[in-house]
Amino acid sequence: MALISIKQLLNSPAPVPGAVARGWIKTRRDSKAMSFAELNDGSCRESLQVVFPRGDAAFDALLPQLVTGAAVEIAGDLVASPAAGQKYELQAKTVKVHGGCDAEKYPIQKKKTSDEFLRTVAHLRPRTNKYAAMLRVRSELAFSIHSYFRANGFTYVHTPIFTASDAEGAGQMFAATAFDLTKLAGIPKTENGEIDFSKDLFGKKVGLTVSGQMEGEALALALGKIYTFGPTFRAENSNTYRHCAEFWQIEPEMAFYELADDMALAEDFIKTITKDVLQKCPSDIELFAKYVEPALMDNLRNITENTFERLQYTDAVKILEPVNDRFELKVKWGVDLASEHERFLVEQHFKKPVILYNKPKEVASFYMKLNDDGRTVRGMDVLVPRIGELVGGSERENRLDVLEKRMNDLKMKVEDYQWFLDLRRFGSVPHAGFGLGFERMMMLITGISNIRDVTAFPRVPGYAEF
Numbered sequence: 001m002a003l004i005s006i007k008q009l010l011n012s013p014a015p016v017p018g019a020v021a022r023g024w025i026k027t028r029r030d031s032k033a034m035s036f037a038e039l040n041d042g043s044c045r046e047s048l049q050v051v052f053p054r055g056d057a058a059f060d061a062l063l064p065q066l067v068t069g070a071a072v073e074i075a076g077d078l079v080a081s082p083a084a085g086q087k088y089e090l091q092a093k094t095v096k097v098h099g100g101c102d103a104e105k106y107p108i109q110k111k112k113t114s115d116e117f118l119r120t121v122a123h124l125r126p127r128t129n130k131y132a133a134m135l136r137v138r139s140e141l142a143f144s145i146h147s148y149f150r151a152n153g154f155t156y157v158h159t160p161i162f163t164a165s166d167a168e169g170a171g172q173m174f175a176a177t178a179f180d181l182t183k184l185a186g187i188p189k190t191e192n193g194e195i196d197f198s199k200d201l202f203g204k205k206v207g208l209t210v211s212g213q214m215e216g217e218a219l220a221l222a223l224g225k226i227y228t229f230g231p232t233f234r235a236e237n238s239n240t241y242r243h244c245a246e247f248w249q250i251e252p253e254m255a256f257y258e259l260a261d262d263m264a265l266a267e268d269f270i271k272t273i274t275k276d277v278l279q280k281c282p283s284d285i286e287l288f289a290k291y292v293e294p295a296l297m298d299n300l301r302n303i304t305e306n307t308f309e310r311l312q313y314t315d316a317v318k319i320l321e322p323v324n325d326r327f328e329l330k331v332k333w334g335v336d337l338a339s340e341h342e343r344f345l346v347e348q349h350f351k352k353p354v355i356l357y358n359k360p361k362e363v364a365s366f367y368m369k370l371n372d373d374g375r376t377v378r379g380m381d382v383l384v385p386r387i388g389e390l391v392g393g394s395e396r397e398n399r400l401d402v403l404e405k406r407m408n409d410l411k412m413k414v415e416d417y418q419w420f421l422d423l424r425r426f427g428s429v430p431h432a433g434f435g436l437g438f439e440r441m442m443m444l445i446t447g448i449s450n451i452r453d454v455t456a457f458p459r460v461p462g463y464a465e466f
Contacts, residue, residue, distance in 0.1 A: 005043035009078055010088060016078040021048055021090055022098075024127060025070045027110050030054070030063075037066060039074065039090075042132050045283045049081065049089040050074055062095055069101030069108065069127075115453055122457055122466050130292065133284035134454060137277060138442055144276040145229060145250055145438075148269060154225045154252060159212030161231070164204055164416065167214045167367075172236045173207030174245075208233040211435060212251050214367075214420055217396060220253035220431055221423055227252040229438075237461050241450045242339070242387060242440060246459035253433035259369075259378040259395040262432035263355050266382050266391050267308045269436070270353075274303050277445055285445075293447025299385050300445070306352040311345070313337075313359045313376065319349055336363035342381075342388035354383045366406050368394040380434070387443055393434020400424035 006021055023041030030036075033054050038047040052059045052066070066072065073096040081089040107113075107121045108128055118125040125131045149156065166173055178201035179187045188196040197205040212228040219226045232249045252265070278285060278300060289296040320331040320341055329338050337356070345354050357380040361370060368377035382391035397403045403424060407414050414421075442454035452458040457466045 006039065006041045006046075006048045007043035009048060009090075010044065010046055012078065012088065015080060015088065018075070019078040019090060020073065020075045021050070022073045023048075023071070025066060025068055025072060027068055028066055035059075035063060035066070039072070040132075042126070042136075044136075045129060045133055045287055046086075049083070049086055050076075050092050051089055052092045052095075059092070059095070062097065065097050065100055066095070067101055067103035067106075068110070069103065069106040070097060071099035071101075072097050115450065119452060119458070126456065129287060131453075133281075133287050134442070134446055134448065135456065137281050137284050137446055138454070140280045141273060141277050141442065141445065142229070142438070144273040144280070147276070148272050149227045149252065152225075154227045155219075155223045157216065157219050157223075157226045157228055158230065159209070159215040159219075159228045161209055162202065162206050163209045163215075164202075164206050165214050165420070166207070167209075167211035167365075172234050173210055174233050174235045176206050176208055177201070210234055211249065213253065213433060213435065216251055216253040216433060217420075217431065218423055220255050220433070221427070221429065224256075225252070225254045239461055240339075242443070244439060244451050244455070244458055244460055247451075247455075248438035250436045250438060251433060253431065255429050255431045257395070257432040258430050259357065259380060259432060262393050262395060262434060263308075263310065263357065263380050263382075266380070266393060266434050266436075267353075267355065270382065270384075270390070270441075271304050273441070274300060274445060278304075288446045288448070293386075293449075296447040299447070302352055302385060303444070308353040308355050308382065309350045311350075311354050311356050313356060316341075316345060316356055319345065334360050334362060339388040342383045343385070346383045346388070347385050353385075356381045356383060361406075365394070366410055366412065367396050367403070369397045369399075370402055370406065378432075382434075384444055386447075386449070387440055390440050390444065391434050391436045393432065395430065395432040398424055398428045398430055400428065 003022065004020065006023055009016065009019060009021060021039055023039045026038040026040050026047055028035060028037040035052040035054060037050045039050050040047040054060065074090060074092050075094045076090050076092040078088050078090050081087060108124050118128065126135055146156065162176055188199045190196045209232055211232055212230065216226055216228055228251045230248065231246060233246050235245065236243065314333065316337065317331055317333050324330045327340050331341060358371060358376045359379050360375060361377045364377040364379050368379045370377055377394065379394040381389045384390045397406065400421060404414065404421065407417065439451050439454050443451060446454065448454050452460060
């Protein structure tokens with residue numbers, strides 16, 4: 001028999017005699033005649049008030065165990081509540097304590113607690129209202145993403161975690177090996193004294209994926225429209241509020257799409273999943289708007305109600321150069337725009353999301369299609385309030401000779417990418433795609449300001465606990 005959640009009890013169309021509620025006690029207060037406990041099981045933001053009679057020997061004996069953090073199972077009658085703000089309460093008849101709790105040592109108390117402290121008890125912070133709400137929104141957002149692509153004719157594919165291809169060309173990959181690193185003397189070496197990866201498990205040097213894009217291109221050039229949604233890794237020693245060493249990424253790839261199509265899809269995708277979560281998680285979003293980011297609802301309406309501004313990189317530089325005094329990194333043509341520049345464009349100049357495109361080839365990835373001017377590529381970034389870059393994408397270079405020259409100019413090992421070049425040799429077509437960082441999307445929707453707080457167990461430089 002399926003267990004009934006507190007959410008189901010609170011949404012019951014009628015009182016329920018003989019109801020059973022299970023969860024963790026959030027708080028308890030006592031009067032002379034009654035004790036009142038708030039019970040929550042994580043199924044929703046709201047807690048169920050449980051009423052215990054005082055003077056009953058059995059209940060009075062249990063009261064010392066019914067403390068914040070204790071896990072209990074309570075049977076009784078779900079009845080209309082006389083108190084304002086709650087539809088029902090549970091009048092307890094029997095109580096079973098599944099797991100006791102030392103209330104003095106339990107770190108999750110009703111008082112306000114800093115995010116910095118809660119990161120040190122990440123195994124317990126999902127029991128707070130904020131982080132339980134975050135995880136429910138995260139779940140709903142993931143479901144919305146899959147629903148969007150399914151409704152728009154995309155095939156969901158799985159790309160490798162282990163890969164020999166650095167899709168970003170930046171060398172920020174975690175190395176992966178089956179060698180026993182506790183026995184360095186036993187690791188095979190080449191004549192040059194370097195590690196001989198030909199004798200490793202995969203027969204070559206591999207790492208954890210930074211992106212599923214390249215494999216995604218291969219699949220799109222067979223299936224038409226595909227998307228990946230999985231973990232990616234960056235061995236980048238970055239301690240900013242928006243970077244993690246491990247994060248989840250959504251990456252669609254579309255055959256026969258050009259840059260304009262790519263931008264239109266990204267805009268529609270962001271708007272649709274934002275609206276979906278607003279509709280599906282009103283109570284949790286209300287919590288974030290009330291306690292985390294007062295401007296949250298205005299920011300989300302800005303996303304859903306405005307047409308995203310299309311802005312060429314060259315025009316962005318013309319806007320930014322006259323106000324260079326306000327920036328730490330001064331802007332000139334050719335500079336890779338930083339978060340401070342992106343946020344100025346979005347929050348102060350246009351006051352709405354911006355899609356920045358046609359960036360200089362020197363600050364772009366090797367696979368982005370070169371424009372006819374020879375200076376810029378058909379790349380695009382979606383910029384949003386508070387965060388800056390939310391999406392990065394491009395039309396991919398589908399011309400074999402141009403891509404080979406670009407890779408040689410960058411001194412890449414072209415021999416390692418022959419399979420990627422085959423996609424241009426055999427039936428090449430225009431195609432495009434983008435990557436959206438799931439955690440950054442979570443920051444946008446919840447108003448949470450640090451990426452460490454939109455995932456259950458963050459992985460950042462110097463921190464891999466739990």
